[in-house]
Amino acid sequence: MERFLGKKIYGQKVAIEGQELKHLKVKRIKAGELLEVLTQEGWFLCKFEGFQKDLGICQIVxxxxxxxxxxTITLYQCTPVHLKxxxxxxxxxxxxGAHRLVPVISERSFRDKKTILEKLPRWEKLSLESxxxxxxxxxxxxxxxxxxxKLETTSDLNLVLDNYQEGLKIKDLRxxxxxxxxxxxxxxxxxxxKEVQMLKDKGFIALRLEPYTYRLEAASLVAVAILTNLV
Amino acid sequence: MERFLGKKIYGQKVAIEGQELKHLKVKRIKAGELLEVLTQEGWFLCKFEGFQKDLGICQIVxxxxxxxxxxTITLYQCTPVHLKxxxxxxxxxxxxGAHRLVPVISERSFRDKKTILEKLPRWEKLSLESxxxxxxxxxxxxxxxxxxxKLETTSDLNLVLDNYQEGLKIKDLRxxxxxxxxxxxxxxxxxxxKEVQMLKDKGFIALRLEPYTYRLEAASLVAVAILTNLV
Structure with missing residues (x-):
């Protein structure tokens, strides 16, 4: 079933607008078709009713x-210097399947908090599209x-992906x-x-990925994917 | 230690040329420095001697x-329609850590074998750079x-990543x-x-990744990474 992002809910109806409205038209969704629509209040199974001015109107089923x-996995990702x-x-x-991503400022990360804050709306949009x-x-x-x-061991299991290739193999986690x-x-x-030592001192368990050196974006993807698939 | 791709071996020397020569200069490698150099005959620990015309000359240690x-993991990757x-x-x-990648032609893959063959030199170059x-x-x-x-079950373990989300969880493999x-x-x-059924009939074991639908390039990365990290 096709999935769309909705905006406001009006009684038993949801309106689709903007970029999502374009998708609705590109995908040639017809009146009567069932859709899944995400709003700030959750997911709804909807029946598409048709277009009204610049809105696509859906009836909530x-x-x-x-x-x-x-x-739940929270990824504390030191912000890449190449912000992209x-x-x-x-x-x-x-x-x-990560639950939450927290951009982290570390010695060698991108360090300008103001610029990171400016990027958040774009990153949230990407998260929705994904x-x-x-x-x-x-x-x-x-x-x-x-x-x-400022990071503390607030989860049941607190891990740091060690770039010095020390630590536990990921399959040996309980x-x-x-x-x-x-x-x-x-x-x-x-x-x-020094940073790795600081995290270990706080109780973070060092973990390593086999067998080679991963690029940043592959490392976080693979680590989260292995954790999700080992459970 | 810095690593470079070499071309020919002359007695006890290896020459570095072309794009790799540029890297050598950018990285300001100095005479006497130790390097690792890959040639068609394997890896060599080398001492950099200096430049001779358009070559960087290394003494094999x-x-x-x-x-x-x-x-060894062989990835039979149905060729993406977006060849890129x-x-x-x-x-x-x-x-x-995959050992070998074989581009495969399937119903919904990119299907022009001639174009794929033309791409091979570029793909081999990428493999070397990586x-x-x-x-x-x-x-x-x-x-x-x-x-x-034409695929047959020629390995000890023969798997197909099932896009119908059926099959074994990857952690349940022996x-x-x-x-x-x-x-x-x-x-x-x-x-x-039909294709999945054909592979199953041949003895390929269907496997699924949790929890969501991966994009093609993430799916093969994650599947290979999990296999490598579970061993």
Missing amino acids: ERIEYTPRFP TMEDVIVGVSQA LKQCGRREPLIVDHPVELS LEGVKSISLVVGPEGGFSS | ERIEYTPRFP TMEDVIVGVSQA LKQCGRREPLIVDHPVELS LEGVKSISLVVGPEGGFSS
Whole structure:
């Protein structure tokens, strides 16, 4: 079934507008067809009624319930110096099932918090677009940036992808009963050894990927995907 | 240590030329520095001697021996209709440790064998460039295209990534003692159900990735990476 992003709900109706309206037209959706529409209030199964001025009008048939996936994975991604790489990270880990992405400021990361904040709307939009492609029920949450030194072990399992190729193999993790995972991934140049030590001292478990050195965007995708597929 | 691609070996020397010579200059490699150089005869630890006309001359110190990784993974990748996507696949599965990539012609794949053959030199070049980044010892082999109907179960473990989300979870595979894996991945539109059935009838085991629908280039990267990291 085709999936669209809706805006406001008016009683038993949802309006589709803007870019999504164009998609509706490109895909030649006809009156009477069933669609899935995501609004800020959740997913709805809808019947398409037709166009009214610059809106596509959908009749709500029913709310679509879903159970969130466990464990929830929060990716603490040190912001790539090539900011554009964050877009690949978002598309990748959205497919792989991460719950939340937090841009992190570290020694070798992109460091201007103001610019990161300006990028958030674009990154949130990408997260929504990716949701339609990969079939998620809830968008990957893109959060506000934080400093690496502020990270704490707040999840059941707290991991750092060690770019010094030390630490546990990912298959040796015990995931039974784990409801939440934090995963910290470095920027293009990796963490400094001081940073890795700081995270280990705080209780983050160092983890390594086999067999070679991954590019940043592949590393976070692969790490999240392995965690999701090992559960 | 910096790594370069060499061409011919002259006695105890290797010459670096062309694009690689430019890299040598950009990275300001100085006479006396140690380098790793890949030639068609394998890897060599070399001492850089200096420039001679349009060549960078390296003295061979010793051959670098390495043990190939097991299991070897051959990715039978149905050729993406957007041929450019194959480049992402190559870079991805090279990092993830695939041994060989075979472009496959299937119902919904790119189907012009002649054009694929013309692309092979470019794809082999990408494989070599990726090797330098990810630290592999041997390049991902990019092979000649084959028809999907010609595939046989020639490995210890023969898998097809099922786009109908059926089949085993990847964590439920038994990998002990497996020395070779074939993995078949569909094109952008996936396999037809007839094609999946044909592969199953031949003995390929259907496999699925959790939790969402991956884009082609992410699917092959993630599948190869999980196999490599589960061993």
